[in-house]
Amino acid sequence: MSGKIIKHSRNTEKAPLNAFSTQSVAFSHYNNISAQLPVNPVTGEIISADIKEQAKQCLDNIKAIVESVGHIMSDVVKINIYAINITELAAIDEVYATFFQGYPPVRTSLAVAALPMQGARVQMDALISNGEGTHPQAPCDLVKVAGNTPNAPQSPFSTQTVAFSHYNNIGAQLPIDPTTGNKVMGGIKQQTKQCLKNIKAILESIDVPFDDIVKLGIFVRNAADVDAVNDVFKTFFPDSAIARAVGYVPARSVVVTSGLPMDALVQIDAVVSHGDGTPPQAVEDRHGIIIKARNTNDAPTSALYTQTVAFSHYNHISAQLPVDPTTSEIVKGDVKAQAEQCLQNLKVIVESIGHVMDDMVKINIQLKNIDDVDVVSEVYKTFFNGDLPARTVFGVSDIPMSALVQIDAVISNAEGTPPQA
Template identity: 60%
Template sequence: MGGNNAVLGRNTENAPQFDSSSQTVAFSHYNNFSAQLPIDPKTGKLVEGGVKEQAEQCFKNIKAIVESIDHVMSDVIRISIFVTDIEDINAVNEVYKSYFPIYVPTLTTVAVDALPMDAMVQVDAQISCGEGTIPNEPQAGDLIKLVNHTDNAPSFPLATQVVAFSHYTNVTTQLPVCPKTGRILSDDVKAQAAQCLKNIKAILESVDVPLDDIVKITVFLKDLNDIDAVNEVYTTFFPDSAIARAVGYFPARTVVEAKALPLQALVSMEAVVSYGDGTPPQAIEDRHGLILEANNTDKAPKCPVSTQSVAFSHYNHISAQLPVDASTGEVVSGGVKEQAAQCLQNIKEIIENVDHVMEDVVKVNVYLKNIGDIDALEEAYKEFFAEGTPARRIVGVANLPKDALVQIDAIVGNAEGTPPIV
């Protein structure tokens, strides 16, 4: 690949291994981890005990992977915690705090309908990669992680509002909490959605980043039927500038139904944001003026409030794909295997539309209506990822748009990066 970053999948015997995914996949300045279940790597089985013991094993696995690539836990940028019972989150947080006694990363916490192997908790992570992934040519290994706080958005003791590293800014998933009162808003989902987006905007403004620099949003909804109401609010925030309105820019997006959210919220939102200035000591000429590249193709389904693929710097972010045939606009017939194949075919079309290949995928997120369908999912999955390189996360959800059985999104390496404004 010459001077380009390479997709680097790695595994350690000190954490659970699976044929269908790598424990960590590095590309450029980030390591993308597979979600960790509470599996003892020595036995291959769930650990005994309750949710606290399971959470402890999840974090042990993450720490083992982190250390296997010569990193430390303070290099973690984001932690995502999935539980099957929202009441368990306090017990999980006790464990979480023990692994991050001083610095805390950005955080996402969601209760979902089910997890693989009937686990009670699953933990996902994203880690900085200061050395980069250009073969035999370390990049700026002394990049600085920048954290920030503003009183104009809610604060939580277990999460940093925003953490920047290299060319990306990661925002803690925002709940509909008023920063002045510290309380959640009323049971009106539109008001709650607006507060989530106001909080995100306030955080970004505190680091001099506009809302239209968001490349990917994940919306967690207590009731999927509220999506139209949320979209009414969403379209008052995006596009946010004259330039973005001129091109009709919307970030890539995934919508997930949650079993429950913290503070009994109806909605929460996670954002991944471009950071053109980069983090020091990147040279000024290497970090200013990078542009977003948003692309759609007629060969995959289009959505009026999201872009199929948004690239910035060395990553492409793909909107969640449903098993919809772009030529008919309908969900394909058949079971999970057929539907998963259609989701992945849509992702393939989007990736090829921007001159990339499936081997560039570094992370796949799968949302299954029935967690028992994993074996059928695997049959389709291995046809697209025979080597099982991408990191992966699977969660079970009660409902998906269009009554689909599966939904899949992806993060893709972008070796050539995105050009500066000229």
């Protein structure tokens, strides 16, 4: 790993252990928590078929991990909820609300086709603030800055924007008109436009340029809608003259869901660079810390995303399909061959910027068939020499290009981006 800041990987027996992931992986001022299933850590089994009890167990497991590293639940910045049935979200919310006093984290909720353990109806992962940093950073009393604007939809279960240190997370935006609180009329293009308008309104409310987005998550109900989503996407990015001059677009992942809140066709969340930091960090020129966006021809390229977007001490890698960069086609073979190609694409991207696979702090794996998880995991572990990253795995109804697997990642970036040392 470059530089002196180190990754801190930890497990606790108070939450379920997994041979293919680390429960908590901290780096600099953030800590990534692996997806937690409704598993009793003592028995290793799903605790119940009741959705409320399952939701509570997921959150109890997250809480146990958070407390094991000296933090509390109010340090949670973002939660992702993966449910089998989106109609059970209301029941999940009843439990969820009891775990957060003061303000709720930003949140993304979606229905998935399957989860890694039979009988699981929900799983959750999390990102937490880490004010003490990781060695040799000195602890700093950084504060979270959470906010909402009436110019975008509000929810009692998700704050629109939560900034900590040099990053800002935006909760998933549904195609809701904030003036009416209703889903916009029309099809996928109208809904996509409203989602992006809501994100833009949130960023404008905190005086952050739209082109400060480093990663987007796009969640669609139908794979056939992706082209229409892209048509709208291209009218929003690049946003500024500077970004257009260099052709900058964020990293991104596209997920085909089994359902979304309010029966929406699309929702979009975002990770945003936050150059001025949060108090007591000194306010800098917003572009003093720069975004470093790069592509390599040794991995698949696209005009719709940048392969790797670094900012400060983190780097976001776009979702990689099992595409051979020399042919631009899905590799021949089964899920094992496809998983290896996805990971090889990630490895090439990571190495093109002077990093190694062990710099990864979080991996997200989508599978067309959840029964393939063991095969994919066996391939997966061969790409790492040290502690494994935090990880989230879920099944989807479809993947772009009819692939069997898709993988994205977040990596540590110890050298930072200029002018940091």
